[in-house]
Amino acid sequence: MSIARIDFATTQHTQFVDITDRIREEVRDSGLREGRVHLQSLHTTLGLAVNENEPLLLRDFAGLLERVAPVGAGYEHDDFSRRFEVAVDESVNGHAHCRQLLLSAFATLLVEDGELVLGRWQSVFAVELDGPRRRQLALQLDGTFQARHRTAPEALVELELTRQLLVDPESVAAPMRRLVEAGGKRLRPKLVQLTSAMGPRHDALRAAELAAAVELLHNATLIHDDYVDESTHRRGQPTVAAAEGPERAIAIGDYYFAKATRLIAEMGHPGVTSAVAEALEAICASQIDDVALRGAYPGDRESYMRVIRGKTASLFAAACASGAMLAGASPDVVGALRRFGELLGTAFQMADDMVDFSPSSGKPVGLDIRQRVLSLPLIYAAEDRVVGPEVRRLLAGSLGDAQVGRVAELVTSSEALPRVREEATELIDAAVRELEAVELDGLRPVLVGIARSAVDRAS
Numbered sequence: 001m002s003i004a005r006i007d008f009a010t011t012q013h014t015q016f017v018d019i020t021d022r023i024r025e026e027v028r029d030s031g032l033r034e035g036r037v038h039l040q041s042l043h044t045t046l047g048l049a050v051n052e053n054e055p056l057l058l059r060d061f062a063g064l065l066e067r068v069a070p071v072g073a074g075y076e077h078d079d080f081s082r083r084f085e086v087a088v089d090e091s092v093n094g095h096a097h098c099r100q101l102l103l104s105a106f107a108t109l110l111v112e113d114g115e116l117v118l119g120r121w122q123s124v125f126a127v128e129l130d131g132p133r134r135r136q137l138a139l140q141l142d143g144t145f146q147a148r149h150r151t152a153p154e155a156l157v158e159l160e161l162t163r164q165l166l167v168d169p170e171s172v173a174a175p176m177r178r179l180v181e182a183g184g185k186r187l188r189p190k191l192v193q194l195t196s197a198m199g200p201r202h203d204a205l206r207a208a209e210l211a212a213a214v215e216l217l218h219n220a221t222l223i224h225d226d227y228v229d230e231s232t233h234r235r236g237q238p239t240v241a242a243a244e245g246p247e248r249a250i251a252i253g254d255y256y257f258a259k260a261t262r263l264i265a266e267m268g269h270p271g272v273t274s275a276v277a278e279a280l281e282a283i284c285a286s287q288i289d290d291v292a293l294r295g296a297y298p299g300d301r302e303s304y305m306r307v308i309r310g311k312t313a314s315l316f317a318a319a320c321a322s323g324a325m326l327a328g329a330s331p332d333v334v335g336a337l338r339r340f341g342e343l344l345g346t347a348f349q350m351a352d353d354m355v356d357f358s359p360s361s362g363k364p365v366g367l368d369i370r371q372r373v374l375s376l377p378l379i380y381a382a383e384d385r386v387v388g389p390e391v392r393r394l395l396a397g398s399l400g401d402a403q404v405g406r407v408a409e410l411v412t413s414s415e416a417l418p419r420v421r422e423e424a425t426e427l428i429d430a431a432v433r434e435l436e437a438v439e440l441d442g443l444r445p446v447l448v449g450i451a452r453s454a455v456d457r458a459s
Helices: 020-030 055-068 094-100 153-166 170-181 187-195 204-229 240-244 246-265 270-296 301-326 331-355 376-383 388-396 401-413 416-434 444-456
Strands: 002-009 015-018 032-041 046-052 106-112 122-128 134-145
Touching: 002 020, 015 055, 015 444, 020 032, 020 122, 020 134, 020 444, 032 046, 046 055, 046 094, 046 106, 046 134, 055 094, 122 134, 153 170, 153 187, 153 204, 170 204, 170 240, 170 246, 187 204, 187 301, 187 331, 187 444, 204 240, 204 246, 204 270, 204 301, 240 246, 246 270, 270 301, 301 331, 301 376, 331 376, 331 416, 331 444, 376 388, 376 401, 376 416, 388 401, 401 416, 416 444
Parallel strands: none
Antiparallel strands: 002 134, 015 122, 032 106, 032 134, 046 122
């Protein structure tokens, strides 16, 4: 038997938290091959449910809970004068306890051949009824376990990145190593690895090689971007351009563009090579457009969309398509994943634009403004009838700290951020719909979770 805990935080008073991926991780880490996962809520106002992760359905369920046990109704549980030893900070939550009676505090899930047994559209939810709170679930896994000798997919990518940087000349490897080891979301390699499991020729080591090459390619684009934007720091470290000088930064970025494409070509799959090469062409062409458009800053939506589809979405699309092609997935699956990746990448960049105006982002608020980077929130704020004239006037002049701060205030006070968030959410909904018509061997909930989190991070 293996014992584990799942910890998470909720953000709303009623919230459906998809914990399917977390349970799958525990199954993989434990080495459980055949058996059961026993799941227990450790809170009386947190239920468990298995259902479809579909927004309209979840909204209907939330409405049902409100009708059955309304928040504003009277509950004897909330009459603290009739209860003993009630904490001073006890919340009024009789409705949440009543709602929990409609759910279950525990669930048992089956595991076969190392995989969680769920229907094609099913997900496992922790249902928050009295948030926001810190929550914990207890897991017990029992059955037949295999020896824990397999390396996790993420670790394979890190090992491959380390191996590739070890064989390069130190003059180029050291700056790239600093950038790679500084972290990053590793979202593109994760998409490669996930989609590489959707065909009959799945090979974890070859998938890790492709994923590492895509990550090197992505980091090479960051080196060039930081030089063009005159950025001094990335991921908390000096940029390659700041540390090594602009000439060396360009050469290092070029080196890893060349190396990544060579590694991919040596895998011997023409379709994969073409997919990544096309993305690289789009990235370079869009970088030229990006620089040219800064003369008309902040630009317009059409120009912005053209740039981010090339600079960001193209590599997301290539990561999804190339992983599936490497594993021999059908053309229908490859096409759906390519479209999913493009929509995801576009929404991801929109969400990244919103993060620039968040004090909790970890970087100075308004950094994109200072560097005159194309930004959809800024474009919408400049078009706003109320704040637009002042935004355009400030952007037309020099951008010191006071001007940047004022522009950021104007953006956040306008409808620009909600408008961008709504568009990004619509793109994610469209991306999810691309997955509905094809069979993805049970990985659809994982991809949907990644897509939803792309916008959630900017909330």
